[in-house]
Amino acid sequence: MSPEMINLLLKSFGETCYMVAASTLLAVLVGLPLGVILTVTRRGHILPNAAINSILGAIVNATRSTPFIILMVAIIPVTRLIVGSSIGTTAAIVPLTISAAPFVARIIESSLLEIDPGVIEASQSMGASPMQIITKVLLPEAMHSIVLGVTLAIISLIGYSAMAGALGGGGLGDLAIRYGYQRFRMDIMIATVVILIAQVQIVQSLGNYISAKLNKTKL
Amino acid sequence: MIDLQNVEKTYFSKNGDVHALKKTNLHINAGEIFGIIGLSGAGKSTLIRCINMLETPTAGKVFVDGQELTAMRNSELRKARQNIGMIFQHFNLLASRTVYDNIAFPLEIQGIDKAVIKQKVEPLLELVGLTDRRDHYPSQLSGGQKQRVGIARALASNPKILLCDEATSALDPQTTKSILELLRDINKRLNLTIVMITHQMQVVKDICDRVAVIEHGSIIEEGSLLDLFTNPQTATTKEFISTINNVELPAILKNTKIFPDYQPNTTPIIRISFIGNSAGDPLISTLIKNYSVDVNIIYGNIDSIKDTPYGTMVVELSGTKDNMETAISYLQERNLKIEVLGYVARND
Ligand SMILES: Nc1ncnc2c1ncn2[C@@H]1O[C@H](COP(=O)(O)OP(=O)(O)OP(=O)(O)O)[C@@H](O)[C@H]1O
Ligand SMILES: [Mg+2]
Numbered sequence: 001m002s003p004e005m006i007n008l009l010l011k012s013f014g015e016t017c018y019m020v021a022a023s024t025l026l027a028v029l030v031g032l033p034l035g036v037i038l039t040v041t042r043r044g045h046i047l048p049n050a051a052i053n054s055i056l057g058a059i060v061n062a063t064r065s066t067p068f069i070i071l072m073v074a075i076i077p078v079t080r081l082i083v084g085s086s087i088g089t090t091a092a093i094v095p096l097t098i099s100a101a102p103f104v105a106r107i108i109e110s111s112l113l114e115i116d117p118g119v120i121e122a123s124q125s126m127g128a129s130p131m132q133i134i135t136k137v138l139l140p141e142a143m144h145s146i147v148l149g150v151t152l153a154i155i156s157l158i159g160y161s162a163m164a165g166a167l168g169g170g171g172l173g174d175l176a177i178r179y180g181y182q183r184f185r186m187d188i189m190i191a192t193v194v195i196l197i198a199q200v201q202i203v204q205s206l207g208n209y210i211s212a213k214l215n216k217t218k219l
Numbered sequence: 220m221i222d223l224q225n226v227e228k229t230y231f232s233k234n235g236d237v238h239a240l241k242k243t244n245l246h247i248n249a250g251e252i253f254g255i256i257g258l259s260g261a262g263k264s265t266l267i268r269c270i271n272m273l274e275t276p277t278a279g280k281v282f283v284d285g286q287e288l289t290a291m292r293n294s295e296l297r298k299a300r301q302n303i304g305m306i307f308q309h310f311n312l313l314a315s316r317t318v319y320d321n322i323a324f325p326l327e328i329q330g331i332d333k334a335v336i337k338q339k340v341e342p343l344l345e346l347v348g349l350t351d352r353r354d355h356y357p358s359q360l361s362g363g364q365k366q367r368v369g370i371a372r373a374l375a376s377n378p379k380i381l382l383c384d385e386a387t388s389a390l391d392p393q394t395t396k397s398i399l400e401l402l403r404d405i406n407k408r409l410n411l412t413i414v415m416i417t418h419q420m421q422v423v424k425d426i427c428d429r430v431a432v433i434e435h436g437s438i439i440e441e442g443s444l445l446d447l448f449t450n451p452q453t454a455t456t457k458e459f460i461s462t463i464n465n466v467e468l469p470a471i472l473k474n475t476k477i478f479p480d481y482q483p484n485t486t487p488i489i490r491i492s493f494i495g496n497s498a499g500d501p502l503i504s505t506l507i508k509n510y511s512v513d514v515n516i517i518y519g520n521i522d523s524i525k526d527t528p529y530g531t532m533v534v535e536l537s538g539t540k541d542n543m544e545t546a547i548s549y550l551q552e553r554n555l556k557i558e559v560l561g562y563v564a565r566n567d
Binding site: 116118119121122123124125126127128129132136137140141143144214216217218219 | 271273294297298299300301303304305307309311312313314315316324325327328329356357358359372376382
């Protein structure tokens with residue numbers, strides 16, 4: 001493979017990493033509070049509120065049931081409004097974030113629901129406020145499980161980023177389509193697939209490792 | 220210290236309402252260990268959870284240390300709860316925190332300085348005997364050790380009251396004993412008011428000063444431990460007492476015909492229960508010497524309720540009818556509880 005091609009691969013790899021990292025960060029930033037609200041507003045939880053819970057739940061479900069490709073096209077006006085353009089690596093971050101945030105929210109919700117209600121009750125009996133219960137009990141106790149969930153989200157974002165790339169966003173997916181598929185460069189095709197596989201493996205192993213470190217229930 | 224006035228709790232649900240706690244009045248004095256005993260589903264947890272308002276009563280008022288909790292706003296209630304420690308059957312420790320950090324938790328949420336927290340937590344580790352486990356996580360501890368962490372955590376904010384919901388029910392008898400000793404020790408040392416919920420009579424007998432018996436959401440009997448033991452009023456209480464005290468007839472009498480009244484050639488079987496000092500009197504020898512009756516001891520047991528000796532003895536008297544009658548009236552005049560269980564045929 002020519003040095004030119006290697007440079008191209010590296011550049012695309014960088015773009016993929018950028019898209020995935022930025023959209024993961026933003027998705028967690030949006031999904032975390034969303035997941036917390038979805039949890040605590042449930043019936044019998046610390047801040048029950050049926051209205052907020054069902055409205056947020058409906059929005060999250062609607063976003064999650066829209067296929068990524070359709071979502072991406074549908075929100076082009078929004079993307080243009082935010083980044084000023086609908087094509088490019090940065091523009092791809094908007095649909096990636098919007099599709100990942102509700103996923104992260106549900107993941108966080110299910111992690112938080114695993115916490116023993118007795119522990120929450122014990123904190124209440126000590127006079128903890130709802131905010132303290134969220135920051136000092138729910139999130140730390142669920143962190144090892146949240147890490148695994150976010151790992152899952154990163155991996156699906158790697159997949160979606162390839163799709164977004166094919167629609168003009170750059171990255172490894174874009175490279176594989178333009179060179180591997182359209183110009184019959186089998187070597188490029190194989191190289192991108194290998195990099196994607198390696199990336200997923202590394203992310204999963206790292207996630208497993210961090211989660212195990214945080215999990216104090218199995219020592 | 221704790222005053223419940225007409226407190227009621229009903230759980231409303233689609234499948235019908237559950238009256239978990241019916242109109243309840245209860246007064247618990249400062250510094251006492253108050254036991255609440257009842258069968259599963261009797262409403263014990265509901266009652267104790269109304270004391271710190273983890274459960275909001277449907278009706279009635281809850282006073283703790285002179286303050287009405289039922290009239291408080293949430294923020295005031297949180298402040299008041301710092302005065303009421305609580306320990307649980309399943310410990311409810313934070314799995315992601317070490318022993319030290321679990322005990323520090325209630326102080327942390329009060330915004331207390333790290334250095335001050337250290338000064339409080341270290342003596343508590345000492346008190347519950349877990350200094351060498353300070354950096355362990357709950358998953359590395361035994362049940363008894365976890366409950367000790369729970370106790371230390373509950374004591375961290377210097378509460379005046381400690382609520383214990385089945386605190387020893389998940390522990391073996393040996394560990395239960397050591398946890399109860401610890402509770403009794405802190406009750407004396409810190410003059411802490413303790414409310415103990417349990418379904419184990421042994422727990423009540425070991426440490427409680429006063430006891431209430433709860434059944435189907437109502438307190439059916441209440442009194443000092445000694446009163447309850449020696450003079451139970453309800454069938455449920457008697458049932459509880461029988462779990463640790465042998466109130467049935469001794470085994471060797473089970474197959475013997477027992478007459479309810481005196482018959483010629485029978486001798487009385489008498490159960491003598493004694494409490495406190497009278498346990499030391501030379502009862503048997505007095506009977507033999509002064510009343511010319513023979514005493515055959517069939518069953519005997521001496522135990523103590525907290526620090527008061529308490530015993531039961533089943534004896535068979537023999538002698539002339541007159542002698543036996545005067546002997547029985549002698550016993551009845553003493554500070555003893557005498558029950559003539561029946562008469563059995565003489566075997567001489
Ligand atoms: N949240 C709830 N919703 C509906 N019913 C409830 C609820 N909590 C308790 N109950 C009912 O109230 C009654 C009393 O329950 P409670 O937990 O106070 O019993 P308990 O004496 O503590 O029993 P145990 O010894 O089994 O812990 C039970 O019939 C129970 O089913
Ligand atoms: Mg209970």
